Amino acid sequence: MKPCILLTTEGTYPFLGGGVSTWCHELTHNMPEVDFKLLAIVANPYLPQQYQLSANVTQVLKVPLWGMEDPIEYGWRFPFSRALKSKIATTGTIINQRFIPLFEQLLKGILLPDLMDIDTLGQTFVAIHKYFLRYDYHKTMMSIEVWECFQKLATTAWQSQVKPDRITLGEIAETLKLLYRLLIPLHVPIPAVDLIHSSAASYCGLPGIIGKLEYRIPYLLTEHGINIREQYLNLRTSIPSIFVRRFLHYLVSAVVKLNYHFADLILPVCTYNTRWEQWWDVPPEKIKVVYNGANPDKFKPQNYPPNDRPVVLNMGLIFALKGQLTLIEAAAIVRETFPDVEFRLYGKPTDLDYFARCQQKVREYGLEKIVNFAGFTSEPLRAYSEGDVVAMSSVSEGFPYAVIEAMFCGCAIVSTDVGGVPEALGDTGLLVPADRPSELANAIVKLLSLTHQQRKQMGVKSRQRAIELFTQTKCVQTYLDTYLQLIRQARIGELKMNNKI
Structure with a gap:
């Protein structure tokens, strides 16, 4: 097996x-x-x-x-009679006797970590998980017993960390509501x-x-x-x-x-x-x-004809940690040297507020003909090959696929030096600090100023490095x-x- x-x-x-x-x-x-x-x-x-x-x-x-109002709406207890039995079994007495001691211990372990060792906190999570396998999550967490316990610990046991006279009931309720949501995984077998x-x-x-x-x-x-x-x-x-x-x-x-x-x-x-x-x-x-x-047979250099205008390509979901606002500010600076440049941003917006800010920034700088939000692409190989330069502007990263895929495609790359990006690129691309639009712009201008053959040679080096290390x-x-x-x-x-x- x-x-x-x-x-x-x-x-x-x-x-x-x-x-x-x-x-x-x-x-x-x-x-x-x-x-x-x-x-x-x-x-x-x-x-x-x-x-x-x-x-x-x-x-x-x-x-x-x-x-959902109650996890039971999308729960694991089938048939529904099982869920109903767990709700009936979850009485005030059960909550007081079996859950509140665990909940108090959990909160103390979170809020006063120096007073509880990590093994005890781990066993507390296990005990709460076992409780929720038998008793109802929603009825327990929405009970007056849980509210009183949380309010007490938030305004007394945590006095050394916050000023309880400045905590409103609304803040306590908001915090408990978030805790309710974040602990839902504990009730899943x-x-x-x-x-x-x-x-x-x-x-x-x-x-x-x-x-x-x-x-x-x-x-x-x-x-x-x-x-x-x-x-x-x-x-x-x-x-x-x-x-x-x-x-x-x-x-x-x-x-x-x-x-x-x-x-x-x-x-x-x-x-x-x-x-x-x-x-x-x-x-x-x-x-x-x-x-x-990544797969070097899937991501490889393509022989497309040169672009009619310089294209700077960005690949990634659109949200704050990917730093597209910085890239847009850099685009305004690059335009001064390359007036016909296009910044082509592939990726789906996952933070609509942030995306709206990006669109507003484009309008503020008059970049409507420069910045192209190209949306999701199901053909990343073609997308990477469209760019004269691949530019990544993230604030935080692990070891991004967009960078190593671009390396396999033989792209000329500039990226912020966050997370594992320097380990990926080595000396085959340019690195700049995060949140520095002028430095990002200068690096993009430097790469666009190279000949097509010079950028291609950079790409050969980056692909060789990727094949050696990142298959x-x-x-x-x-x-x-x-x-x-x-x-x-x-x-x-x-x-x-x-x-x-």
Whole structure:
């Protein structure tokens, strides 16, 4: 029987595009030796599937956080009589006696981390998970008992961190509402599998932590971007309340620590990520870098005729971390040297407010004939080949597929020096600091000023580097070897434990 892997995702595969989804798709489609089950945490239950799954994906568990009043509407308890029984069983007495002590311990572990060791916090998450397997999530979390417990801890036990007289009831309610949504994965049963593989040190890693502690399932963690850093960047701009923001900082920090602590092995996609993991006290022997890989037979140079006008190409979803606003500001500067330049941005907007700001910026600078929002493309090879220069403007990255795919296509590349991008490009492209439109513009002008042949020679070097280091075959084989190694070690450990008994 083939090994079975539970691959967990958050806001990505198979319902949304992006680099993590590309990685998941390649992993599942190119590893027939293994069966996969997918557990996908999504924003709402109505997202359509965006990818054609491979035959070895045997189950997809969608875990929506929003878009429903009660998780029972999209729950796992079938027939409905099971769900009804769990609601009937969830009485005030049960909540007080069985849940509130766990909830208090959870909140103290999150808000006062110095007073609780990480192993105790992990076992608390497991105990809450086991509670929700029996009792109703919505009825428990919406109870007056939970509200009173949360309000008390938020305004008394956390006095050293915040000023309770400045916390409004609205802020407390907003925080508890968010906590309600973010803990929904805890009420989902863990499928029977041989290994759990999380695509982020985030809430999608909670099944891995629970599986490790409760069922002794080995837990593997891959980090693409640094979740804790990206969460901090996001919260700084999206949550106005200092109290709510600080609580979420503490919550996400606790979740990241749990993921790092309980993962058997952490496979960051670049060496840059290891610095963050080591800052969070992950032992070096638990960390092994595995670079993302692309298919050199799929992404290769094309012999299209030269463009009538210079084309600067950008590939990526449109949201704040991809930095398209910086690229638009750079376009205004590049126009001064190349008046007929076109900036062609391929990618679907996933943050509509940010996309609106990008469109407004285009209008402010009068760039309507310069900046082209080209939308999603199903032909990335053709898209990369359209550009004289590929320009990436991200604020935060892991090891982006857009860069290594462009390298395989033999493109002349300039990128911000974030995450693993410098490790990918080496000396085959240009690097500039993030959020510096003038420096990005200068680098683009430098590449556009080269002859077509000079840019082509840059592309030859970048493709050679990609073939040596970043092939899909090498990436997938490393993951397969790691799966089999961890499963084998777990089975040996199980045999030894049984023999002792």
